[in-house]
Amino acid sequence: MKKERIKELHEQIQAVETGQVAPGRVWRVTRRADGTYERVLEDSEVYRQERVAKTQEEALALTVRRKLGVSQNEFASMFGISAGTLRGWEQKRRRPNGAAELLLRVAEKHPEIVREVAGETVMR
Numbered sequence: 001m002k003k004e005r006i007k008e009l010h011e012q013i014q015a016v017e018t019g020q021v022a023p024g025r026v027w028r029v030t031r032r033a034d035g036t037y038e039r040v041l042e043d044s045e046v047y048r049q050e051r052v053a054k055t056q057e058e059a060l061a062l063t064v065r066r067k068l069g070v071s072q073n074e075f076a077s078m079f080g081i082s083a084g085t086l087r088g089w090e091q092k093r094r095r096p097n098g099a100a101e102l103l104l105r106v107a108e109k110h111p112e113i114v115r116e117v118a119g120e121t122v123m124r
Contacts, residue, residue, distance in 0.1 A: 019052030060104050061089035061096060067111045078118040079103065 015021045022044040029039050065075045065086075072090075076083045081100070088094035096104055107114040 022048035059090050064107045
């Protein structure tokens with residue numbers, strides 16, 4: 001395949017992923033209890049609108065960091081993660097899971113507690 005065609009296909013994929021255009025078809029596949037699969041044709045426009053909403057939604061880590069008013073390095077230090085991990089979360093390349101996601105949700109609702117606990121940790 002020529003480089004130009006690959007680039008064109010990549011741009012089309014990005015347009016669908018960001019909700020700029022609706023895909024031709026969208027199949028939702030679910031696994032039944034008996035182990036078989038069910039495939040259902042979904043509405044392409046509904047899929048596009050879901051993608052737009054997902055793209056516009058700010059990453060949870062970015063929201064929390066802004067509420068705390070700290071730099072990426074400070075935030076990473078507070079949460080005991082690398083700055084690279086934080087960048088991945090903020091750019092939505094990765095998602096925090098398990099305890100990290102729970103801690104971010106608590107920090108979103110109660111940033112003052114995170115500041116207080118992080119301050120105690122620094123003073124030790």
